[in-house]
Amino acid sequence: xxxxxxxxxxxxxxxxxxxxxxxKALRAAGRPVIGFGAGEPDFPTPEHIVEAAVAACRDPRSxxxxxxxxxxxxxxxxxxxxxxPIEPSQVIVTNGGKQGVxxxxxxxxxxxxEVLVPAPYWTTYPEAVRLAGGVPVAVNTDESTGYLVSxxxxxxxxxxxxxxxxxxxxxxxxxxxxxxxxxEEIGNWAVEHDLFVVTDEIYQHLVYGDxxxxxxxxxxxxxxxxxxxxxxxxxxxxxxxxxxxWMTGPKDVIGAALNLQSHLxxxxxxxxxxxxxxxxxxxLSAAMSMRxxxxxxxxxxxxxxxxxxxxxxxxxxxxxxxxxxxxxxxxRGRLPRTSAELAGxxxxxxxxxxxxxxxxxxxxxxxxxxxxxxSDLAEGVSRIAKLVREVSV
Numbered sequence: 001x002x003x004x005x006x007x008x009x010x011x012x013x014x015x016x017x018x019x020x021x022x023x024k025a026l027r028a029a030g031r032p033v034i035g036f037g038a039g040e041p042d043f044p045t046p047e048h049i050v051e052a053a054v055a056a057c058r059d060p061r062s063x064x065x066x067x068x069x070x071x072x073x074x075x076x077x078x079x080x081x082x083x084x085p086i087e088p089s090q091v092i093v094t095n096g097g098k099q100g101v102x103x104x105x106x107x108x109x110x111x112x113x114e115v116l117v118p119a120p121y122w123t124t125y126p127e128a129v130r131l132a133g134g135v136p137v138a139v140n141t142d143e144s145t146g147y148l149v150s151x152x153x154x155x156x157x158x159x160x161x162x163x164x165x166x167x168x169x170x171x172x173x174x175x176x177x178x179x180x181x182x183x184e185e186i187g188n189w190a191v192e193h194d195l196f197v198v199t200d201e202i203y204q205h206l207v208y209g210d211x212x213x214x215x216x217x218x219x220x221x222x223x224x225x226x227x228x229x230x231x232x233x234x235x236x237x238x239x240x241x242x243x244x245x246w247m248t249g250p251k252d253v254i255g256a257a258l259n260l261q262s263h264l265x266x267x268x269x270x271x272x273x274x275x276x277x278x279x280x281x282x283x284l285s286a287a288m289s290m291r292x293x294x295x296x297x298x299x300x301x302x303x304x305x306x307x308x309x310x311x312x313x314x315x316x317x318x319x320x321x322x323x324x325x326x327x328x329x330x331x332r333g334r335l336p337r338t339s340a341e342l343a344g345x346x347x348x349x350x351x352x353x354x355x356x357x358x359x360x361x362x363x364x365x366x367x368x369x370x371x372x373x374x375s376d377l378a379e380g381v382s383r384i385a386k387l388v389r390e391v392s393v
Contacts, residue, residue: 175316187220
């Protein structure tokens with residue numbers, strides 16, 4: 001008899017968390033590792049949010065169970081900022097965005113149902129699909145189209161078993177942002193074929209330049225009854241450790257997911273919910289200051305990476321990642337022949353942690369998070385450039 005189930009044995013560990021954990025372990029051992037791995041802002045949570053949590057700690061009501069789907073006042077606040085008409089009953093507060101991802105697929109998928117996942121994709125999407133019994137179907141994009149998927153590509157991948165399309169704009173790992181016109185075309189295609197859409201909007205406030213964020217059910221209202229929106233406070237408000245996300249959607253799907261959550265975790269920590277309420281209902285001045293810093297770092301890292309021979313780094317429009325192809329480096333001199341090996345080589349030789357494209361379904365790339373200090377960003381890329389000069393001849 002197997003000790004570990006086939007279901008759990010078949011999933012891969014989170015590559016981004018694994019890279020971050022290794023980098024932190026090396027730093028704890030005294031090595032000066034610079035980490036571009038985790039998508040985690042380097043800023044503290046804004047003070048007014050922290051103070052809301054402190055007050056909640058002292059409130060005896062926070063010491064008890066609350067509704068499994070979230071405190072009513074937070075569900076109301078999330079509904080009010082959703083960008084399209086929904087009721088508080090269509091909101092579930094989750095333990096971070098990942099729980100929402102899992103619950104969306106668990107509520108919708110039966111064994112063998114297919115899910116279209118544009119690649120490069122966030123590492124958790126295909127694993128959560130598999131956990132729910134579904135079959136992830138990658139739809140590849142690349143830098144030639146700005147990592148943007150088209151309705152034509154999706155139609156080519158659609159079969160009679162296709163049930164869900166996953167969207168993430170702004171994107172992790174590429175920073176790509178779909179325009180309103182592109183989302184309208186994709187949304188109308190999904191309506192035509194009676195598909196559900198799970199759209200991850202966790203980076204909605206982090207767009208730069210002329211790019212604009214658009215929520216899919218707001219762009220295509222006819223799709224609202226078949227769309228699950230995932231979001232949360234972690235990226236915009238530097239609250240990754242508070243573990244508060246949410247999912248919104250049609251009442252029957254949200255009801256099913258809430259039933260699951262009532263058995264899985266019950267309510268999210270009440271103190272963290274109070275902090276999230278302060279974030280959602282407060283002004284965005286602190287968040288916009290962080291966005292300005294990310295924008296500066298975005299332009300800096302693109303310039304620095306493009307100065308490395310063999311690297312061509314597209315400029316992202318959102319989130320806080322760059323995703324350059326590094327095929328021009330592979331196999332040169334003593335450089336490894338795969339991006340996975342290259343990431344390990346860079347960590348061992350230059351003490352810089354990056355995530356290989358294999359983790360996101362597209363070998364030949366590296367993902368860099370620029371949610372780290374300006375000085376570490378410059379030093380980290382400088383180490384990689386020095387390494388490339390020394391070993392690629």
